[in-house]
Amino acid sequence: MNQTSWGIIGAARIAREQVIPAIARAEAGEVVAVSSASGKAGQYAEELGIARAYDSHDDLLADPQVESVYIALPNGHHAEWIRRAARAGKHVLCEKPLVLGPAELELVEEAATAGNVVVAEAFMYRYHPQLEALRDLLADGTLGDPVAIEARLHFGLERAPESAGATDIRLDPALGGGSLLDVGCYPVDLFGLLTDAEPDEVMGTAVRDHPEGVDTRFAGTLRYGDVLASFDCSFDSPFRGSATILGARGSVTLSDVFRADRMGGVGAMVVETEAGTREMAPTGDQYAAQATAFARQVRTGHGDDGPWRWTTYACRTLDRLAAAATPAH
Incomplete structure (x- = not known):
């Protein structure tokens, strides 16, 4: 089955209300960790039954049980944390817009290639x-x-x-x-x-x-x-x-x-x-369906050409x- 272990970067409402429940419905893996720089991770994890909570995103990226991350941070932070996740060897599903411009997109592509990870934009x-x-x-x-x-x-x-x-x-x-x-x-x-x-x-x-x-x-x-x-x-x-x-x-x-x-x-x-x-x-x-598609990409080891091409456009x-x-x- 196409599954991956998930970490949530950013204790956001869209993760709580949409993405985390969808991962469960799709049987696309388990959410094992969440991080929040605002100190909300502990309560968030307790309410949603997530095993581990971190007050540092870097600590979540260091968690060996996290294979993939969903990034739900403000737009201006996407590129930085996609690159950090890629360097940590984590696959990335990131909220839209993936980055703020072509220069950031190029840096993200380079990081994904170097880390041999899948990066996908969450256009559900x-x-x-x-x-x-x-x-x-x-x-x-x-x-x-x-x-x-x-x-x-x-x-x-x-x-x-x-x-x-x-x-x-x-x-x-x-x-x-x-x-x-x-x-x-x-x-x-x-x-x-x-x-x-x-x-x-x-x-x-x-x-x-x-x-x-x-x-x-x-x-x-x-x-x-x-x-x-x-x-x-x-x-x-x-x-x-x-x-x-x-x-x-x-x-x-x-x-x-x-x-x-x-x-x-x-x-x-x-x-x-x-x-x-x-x-x-x-x-x-x-x-x-988005969660299923992403988990499938992780298991097959590569992203889908169409969605990445559309992201670039x-x-x-x-x-x-x-x-x-x-x-x-």
Whole structure:
């Protein structure tokens, strides 16, 4: 069976609520340790039944019973701890965005190669069956040649008053904050997955209405050959994570393309062609499938070419979008 022993770096909510339970559901191994620099590891481990807790991430990496780590730290710390984990011989599943730019990606690749370890980005949506169904629709000609892709991902982030003196990590530029990196990375990753390419052109615009100067809303337009792609994202709207792919013969809309888990794992796809309209509801456990895929990579000794290629595309494209953005107020 494809299993690995896991250490959790960062006592984060996403690990507690999503990743750790998914590892158990997938039978992808056992979580044997957790570390937190904030002193929360002991209580976290006790509540979740994890055997060992460390107040130092380096101590967790020195644990010989930990084969793989899941990194749930702020964006700005990803590259450093991926490299440290690789040097310690640990395989790495890291939250998105994997790194903050191409320079960090190159360093991470070098560390993974030198350590002979698997490094994967935790884009769980890639593993939901609706993505395979979508790619099948594009491959079998149902939609005709792709013309345009539209995607959006928004959620409401409660902002503390300036007088409170506390800044959410997603609003902290030093930690890789901003809506483009935090949520815009999903549409950008989707574009790379569907086109299997980097864009020929990018344009971006941002709203930066927070004192720290990060983008709280972002919109981008990209061209992949003859295919146009556009997206918007923000911290300022009720949740919406949808995508529409327009083809020469029809279209398909996915209303929960990124977070089908919010709907009990049931995807919602509406296909419209000259033959009529039909609904599809692929069902799956994207977090568990992600854990299974990662454990399989660890056991086989190599990563999957597709996901790493898409990670590379997204990293470079996000960097280009950030550079192209003109602040809008």
